[in-house]
Amino acid sequence: MLEKLPDVIGHALHGVRAGLDAIVFNTLGLREGMSTIALTSLAFADHAPLPARYTADAPEGEGLSPPLQWTGVPAGAACTVLLVEDADSPTPQPLVHAIVVGLPAGDGALAEAALPSADHPGTGLHVGRNSYLQAAWLPPDPPPGHGVHRYAFQLYALAALPEFSETPGRDELIDALRAHAIASGLLIGTCERPDGSIRIGQDAPAGPAIAG
Template sequence: MLEKLPEVIGHALHGMRAGLDKIVFNALGMRQGMASIALTSVAFVDHAPLPSRYTADGEGLSPPLQWADLPTETTSLVLLVEDADSPTPNPLVHAIVVGLRPSEGKLDEAAIPSPGNGGAAGLHVGRNSGLQAAWLPPDPPPGHGAHRYAFQIFALGGAPLFSATPGRDEVFNALREHALASGLLIGTCERPDGSIKIKEAAPAGPLAAG
């Protein structure tokens, strides 16, 4: 979405970032007293680079995720992925999935639809910042520095009704009313020199980088 910006613009916008304080996990204003969900991935560790297979420079698939330590009263889960460092007033939304069943405990690789990939059947996928019900692969501007992609999961109580393709505002309002617990996992991505190469770290599990 931003990879085609000239490198000189990326450098010029280096100081312009939405900020971690604006991701839903922090903007909810409910962290104190909320339970904590353990959100992890076998493909990358917290605050480490995302393997290229999950970005716009690779296959552009959604990464695998696992969660644990849910409150016993959890009825459903919401996944929200935002770019905390996008040069925009608010973080760019890369994925929304609502209605995840607590018993599943995971989301497999490529489960969320993405370009050229139909995704898993039965997922209730919301709108990303490209106005598509899909995974928007990370593609930070060249020269803008490292971007932090916040994978956020929320446990909900009750049964909020979502529209066919809920957006960030709709999800935010539902979370304010129904959120019981939350979890956060951050993956990074960077194009420091204007090339399409992305720094990679070895995966934390059995999946190999693309």
């Protein structure tokens, strides 16, 4: 995992970030005239650190998806969808950590570990592709020394239930949002891996990987 990357790589990429303005919530103009969904978590407050159990930060990190709950979904909604992006990934677009489509309309919740991840099967949701092309929760895994990463948990209410593919990706989801979104909500969780994360005796990988 990326905790083994040398600190120098994180420092070199420190100013390279997709940016919060690049997440879907801020790029599609969906909020103007739309209802607001209150998206929260029992595990962390807005703009507060994610507990280690929901990250890839060994040894505490279990890679679980965190619990979420939401209220304020408008009566005209046919379904809701979840998108989680890393606004601070050093990539042209935010790194996608999770997509879930076809969630029930109305106020709802996702339990801890509801999304599949390594060693956790999930609860049978319709999960799309993350940026590693896996239909799973991609645990936060920022490189050491890169600074704070902001993980944008976004919930959208749709006025129609699109016929999503088996594992929809970011582009497919954006098309559906442009056509059908009627409400949105945003919750930010943070994660940072400071310098010195490489333990004595660990070998760094031969080259850098995509940070997230």
